[in-house]
Every structure is written in C-alpha cells, then in structure tokens.
Amino acid sequence: MLTNNSYTxxxxxxxxxxxxxxxxxxxxxxxxxxxxxxxxxxxxxxxTAQQGASAVEWWREGGGGGRRAVGTPAAYSQLIYVxxxxxxxxxxxxRVPEDHLLALQDTSAWAYDRATGRRFANYMKPKAxxxxxxxxxxxxxxYDSPAIHRVSxxxxxxxxxxxxxxxxxxxxxxxxxxxxxxxxxxxxxxxxGLTADLGQTAVSEANTRLLLAAQKHGASGGGGGGGxxLLAGDLSYADGYPWRWDTFGRMLEPLAARVPVMxxxxxxxxxxxxxxxxxxxxxxxxxxxxxxxxxxxxxxxxSSLRLPPxxxxxxxxxxxxxxxxxxxxxRPVPRGHAVFLLLHRRRLPSxxxxxxxxxxxxxxxxxxxxxxxxxxxxxxxxxALAGSRARTT
Numbered sequence: 001m002l003t004n005n006s007y008t009x010x011x012x013x014x015x016x017x018x019x020x021x022x023x024x025x026x027x028x029x030x031x032x033x034x035x036x037x038x039x040x041x042x043x044x045x046x047x048t049a050q051q052g053a054s055a056v057e058w059w060r061e062g063g064g065g066g067r068r069a070v071g072t073p074a075a076y077s078q079l080i081y082v083x084x085x086x087x088x089x090x091x092x093x094x095r096v097p098e099d100h101l102l103a104l105q106d107t108s109a110w111a112y113d114r115a116t117g118r119r120f121a122n123y124m125k126p127k128a129x130x131x132x133x134x135x136x137x138x139x140x141x142x143y144d145s146p147a148i149h150r151v152s153x154x155x156x157x158x159x160x161x162x163x164x165x166x167x168x169x170x171x172x173x174x175x176x177x178x179x180x181x182x183x184x185x186x187x188x189x190x191x192x193g194l195t196a197d198l199g200q201t202a203v204s205e206a207n208t209r210l211l212l213a214a215q216k217h218g219a220s221g222g223g224g225g226g227g228x229x230l231l232a233g234d235l236s237y238a239d240g241y242p243w244r245w246d247t248f249g250r251m252l253e254p255l256a257a258r259v260p261v262m263x264x265x266x267x268x269x270x271x272x273x274x275x276x277x278x279x280x281x282x283x284x285x286x287x288x289x290x291x292x293x294x295x296x297x298x299x300x301x302x303s304s305l306r307l308p309p310x311x312x313x314x315x316x317x318x319x320x321x322x323x324x325x326x327x328x329x330x331r332p333v334p335r336g337h338a339v340f341l342l343l344h345r346r347r348l349p350s351x352x353x354x355x356x357x358x359x360x361x362x363x364x365x366x367x368x369x370x371x372x373x374x375x376x377x378x379x380x381x382x383x384a385l386a387g388s389r390a391r392t393t
Contacts, residue, residue: 087129
C-alpha cells in the first residue's frame with residue numbers, strides 16, 4: 001500500500017471483466033445515454049450492432065400523444081494500442097489479461113500458405129508482448145465500433161417529465177428536464193452528482209448506483225427532479241483496448257438512460273492510442289456550450305477548444321474556455337444562472353506536478369468557488385451564488 005502522511009491508500013478495487021456487461025442481443029439497441037443540449041433540448045445516444053434507424057419515440061408523461069425524432073449515426077475503426085497500463089498498470093488491477101493480448105498479436109495459425117507452408121509478411125508468433133500500436137496488417141488488432149446514434153429531442157419544457165424509447169429497443173425510459181431559473185425558489189433543491197476517473201471496477205459500478213439513488217432521493221426529498229451528473233474526465237479507462245468503451249457504456253446505462261451525464265475528457269481519453277477518437281464519437285456534444293435547463297450553462301472540457309487537457313497556465317485556459325459564455329469583456333452572467341466548467345487535472349506525486357497543480361488551483365478573476373484538491377474542478381461564477389441552492393453529491 002502507498003502511504004502519504006496519515007492517508008493509507010486502500011487495496012485496488014477489482015477490475016470487472018467484460019463478461020460483466022455482455023451485449024443484450026445481436027440486434028438490440030444498448031448503451032442508452034442522455035446529455036443536455038441547447039435550451040429545451042435533450043440529446044439521446046445509443047448503440048446498435050448494425051446501423052439501423054437513428055430514431056427515438058418520445059412523449060410527455062401525462063400529456064398524451066407521442067412524437068418521433070430522427071438523428072444521425074456515426075462509427076469508427078481503431079487499432080489496438082498495447083501498453084503496460086493494460087496488463088501491468090502502476091496502480092490497480094490489470095484491465096486486460098496479458099495472454100489475451102498475446103493471442104491477438106499471434107497470427108501463426110493463419111498467416112501462411114497452407115499448400116506450400118510459406119509464411120506471409122504478417123506472420124507473427126510472439127513470445128512476449130509487442131508494445132505500441134497494433135500491426136496494420138493483422139485484422140485481429142482492429143476494432144470496429146457499433147453504430148453510435150445521436151438524436152436530439154427539442155422543445156422540451158423545463159421541469160417536465162418525458163418518456164422515450166430508442167429504435168431497436170422495447171424498453172421505455174424516462175427523464176425530467178432541469179427547472180427554469182425563472183421559477184426562483186421553486187426550482188430548488190437541484191441535485192448535481194459529481195464524479196471522475198470512473199473506470200470499470202466494482203467501485204465504479206457501485207458509484208453509478210449511488211449517483212442514481214442520490215438523484216432519486218433528491219427528487220423525492222422536495223426537489224422536482226431534473227438533476228444532472230457531471231463526469232469530469234477519464235471515463236472508460238479503455239487505455240487503447242477499444243472494446244472497453246462498449247462495456248463502459250453498458251455499465252453506465254442504468255444511470256445515463258435516466259439522468260443526463262455531462263462529460264469532460266481526461267488524459268486516459270486521449271493518451272495510450274485513444275487520441276479522442278472514441279470520446280469524440282460517443283460523448284462530445286455540439287455546441288460545446290451546454291444549457292442546463294433555462295438557468296445553468298455548462299462548458300465542456302478544454303478539448304472542445306482543441307486545447308490540450310493539461311494546459312501550462314490553467315487560469316489562462318479557463319479564461320479561454322469561458323469566452324463563449326461570458327465574452328472577452330467578461331460580461332456579467334444573468335442573475336440566477338450558474339456556469340459550470342469541467343476540467344480534468346491529472347495529479348501525480350512529483351515536485352513538477354505539484355507546482356503545476358498549484359497553478360491550476362489559482363482561480364481566474366471571475367471565479368469565486370473552485371475545487372481545490374480533487375481532480376474534478378468545478379468553477380462556479382459569482383452570479384451562481386445569487387440565491388442558488390444547488391446541491392452537489
């Protein structure tokens with residue numbers, strides 16, 4: 001165990017195998033997720049093994065009459081990136097067994113001419129893992145994503161509850177839109193769940209259940225529902241093994257199909273061969289400025305600006321990210337509104353990183369509340385403190 005002053009790091013949580021979250025069926029839609037879009041808009045995303053229809057049937061609960069919204073699909077292919085993080089991580093349990101990765105790199109069973117025995121150029125019978133990007137001429141090292149559908153539901157009323165069903169799925173889900181700031185005190189309490197570095201361990205799964213339970217408790221405890229979960233980077237910990245994005249999507253579905261989850265990218269979403277490819281296809285929303293109901297705006301990560309996730313001068317980066325919201329002249333945010341900017345800050349125990357962390361914790365002039373020591377950093381503008389009673393979980 002690693003010890004730092006009076007804190008003792010607990011034993012690593014068990015990394016759950018891919019079989020924990022198998023596909024529902026070959027033709028079923030899955031990985032149903034919600035995210036907030038523009039004012040009065042909810043974005044529904046889901047995955048299908050075949051392209052299928054990018055469509056969602058939705059209705060207002062108690063309002064009668066159904067509607068159908070149509071969106072667009074996307075897909076991507078990716079080479080596996082083999083890194084020690086997968087089989088021998090510096091912290092935590094292995095994500096992918098070494099013998100499985102070795103079997104993927106082994107082409108000796110088929111990369112030869114059966115008539116003559118002549119080996120092809122892509123013949124490999126490795127005795128040890130080859131680290132780095134997989135060989136382009138080894139089809140076993142390729143991943144083809146499912147079709148990722150994105151459908152926008154528009155003209156939704158603040159505080160209203162809606163039901164919906166995605167194409168290729170008989171299950172019905174429901175969600176509550178965030179309240180309008182114009183409702184004043186009636187809009188609160190509003191429950192915000194905050195998490196980061198989720199991964200796919202037993203603790204990860206427990207946290208998704210906890211976040212969902214907190215949202216339900218907030219709705220039953222006097223609030224009108226309409227809460228949001230903020231996930232500040234390092235989502236799936238796929239680390240170059242793309243199939244882990246699918247298991248992560250299935251793990252998150254019980255929460256994300258009912259509560260909008262707003263994300264920012266982290267170092268594990270760009271490093272180790274990830275290169276933002278899976279994150280941008282599955283999680284990135286447009287426009288990058290999101291509106292939480294009528295009263296709260298949330299800016300996505302700095303990656304939305306094509307900036308690196310760890311900028312040398314974090315205060316400067318925060319100012320750049322907020323420009324589309326408050327303007328270059330720092331126009332005041334309307335009273336009763338809150339601006340949330342999600343940043344992912346990698347924290348490592350070194351003097352250099354400590355100095356960088358100190359710069360990142362230095363607030364910009366227009367921020368009055370900040371996360372000091374946790375990796376997820378949530379900045380709330382001065383206007384957010386004018387009568388707001390948001391509750392963070």
